[in-house]
Amino acid sequence: MVLPCLNEAEALPWVLARIPAGWRAIVVDNGSTDGSAEVARSLGALVVHEPRRGFGSACHAGLLAATAEYVCFCDCDASLDPGLLAAFVGQVADGEADLVLGRRRPAGRGAWPAHARAGNAALSRMLRRRTGLRLHDLGPLRAARRTDLLSLELTDRRSGYPLQMVVRAADAGLRVTERDVPYLPRTGKSKVTGTWRGTWQAVRDMRRVLAEPARDGAAAGVRA
Template sequence: MTVTVSVDVVLPCLNEARALPWVLSRIPAGWRALVVDNGSTDGSADVARALGATVVSESRRGFGAACHAGLLASEADVVCFCDCDASLDPGLLTGFVSAVAAGESDLVLGRRRPRGRGSWPAHARAGNLVLARLLRRRTGLKLRDLGPMRAARRTELLGLELTDRRSGYPLQMVVRAADAGWRIREVDVPYLPRTGKSKVTGTWRGTWQAVRDMSRVLAERAGTHHTPAGGVR
């Protein structure tokens, strides 16, 4: 039996005017695209509006700040997150949403599988590997990636009471979900060369700043927040 749910896709955006047309064209019919403009100077917000997306403005810089602003602005049953740089195809989120809607998983994550030269620089991949190992030590989860593509129920996500507003936001979501006993699934997704330069992992400095942000998240003690396990029905 097919379960019908409403879906919002949160797309944190900082100067992604070139990538937006392709990204928004891949949003499944009937879903709402929430483009969170995080201080763009290239007209990204205007491009997004012209293409039919809902634009949310977030003046506080930071990946987590943009993601959380989108979550707070969402109204759908299920909220998805996806990068806005054309490295990930939001059309692939249909399978994520189906698993959440059917109650098979509480949080579905995309494991990035590089396609094309330069899609995942060595320093970014190394940082991700370190964090995946630290996450396993902290939670027991055997995840192989901590990528940004994911889907979960909106009310349950809000219940996680996420506080990180920098690069640690995606990891904090996973850590708190694991602490709450959520069923977490990882699904392979193609990872394409992005349009433009990465704001986070485009350099060694950016990558290790992200690792530092996420290391602070891993230092959280379990039980410091309260979210019912198995919240998805």
Template structure:
């Protein structure tokens, strides 16, 4: 079994599309982060395991999902119908066979407006900062990713806002993980984005992630 962690905030419209694409035999873990549109009830009715995380923040939802995970392999995927969970087995295979420790989906837009210019610009800037900080070259810091549960928990990811995905990559790189990315189609999301749909949301995300990059590597000596 593989667990698919799906952070969720008011995604009632997208949930049926997302959950029907969960690979057979895999478990969908929908982490409700305070929805008011009936998302938890819809997810439960469609067979997902529902976890409630009242502390707002993308990282809070991801951390709660990771804590609730039981499978050896865990996947993360947005719950807004912009990414197809049916592609997760392709990303999971290099981890399953031991060829990689962390695999990310590199988003490839399939329609105009799927990935706004300001969101792309923020992502590109963070990718450059990541390369300078860790030496790891990634073209996208997308939310679709796969790793083994226990090593991922052992990384001790602390960010509970938008910096969670980046901190995962930074700490994995510091730990010597083999990190790679595979192309995945990126579709127009259902509903309005809480993060990258606006310049302000993108700015907040970049701010959170810059703070992650500014932190010294684990175990680094503090200069006085």
């Protein structure tokens, strides 16, 4: 399980305690100054240091460090329960889907600020126009086969990484679906969507991803 991390020392114990038994937690430290790496290591996680700042940089470093057949992603801010990913992997393993995303359902006051929901809704509409996928969320909780993810040759290293994963999966003909997950108030301040400015910077990154032409030989995506 890949856990991109930037100053999440307070939330890490909660997150790591919920990793399914037998799974390996890969905490990708993206320049934390609060001792996150030391906390993660003390709790048994494999810590990978990624000096290049950016959500995509951290996620991709974790993907490259992973060796399991199935790779999952989850934020480190305690807003999402990584234990839910066992069901995601089950869907992939059973052949029901190739990429499973968590559709966030707010569970608690302040769990999903209005500006973040608005940005997500706008991106979902743009994604539908680009790929035909009828998804409602581009949240960070997700699971797929490692080989499938590597075959997408993801290049974005900023906020567009999660979207590029979905777009290229659709272009490659992978089956993409989503399932509801509770979305809790995060621990600490958001690095990306904590403000309107941060949200729309992320939207701008993602618009660039949507403007990319489909890669040669890509098939039409299977609709969720």
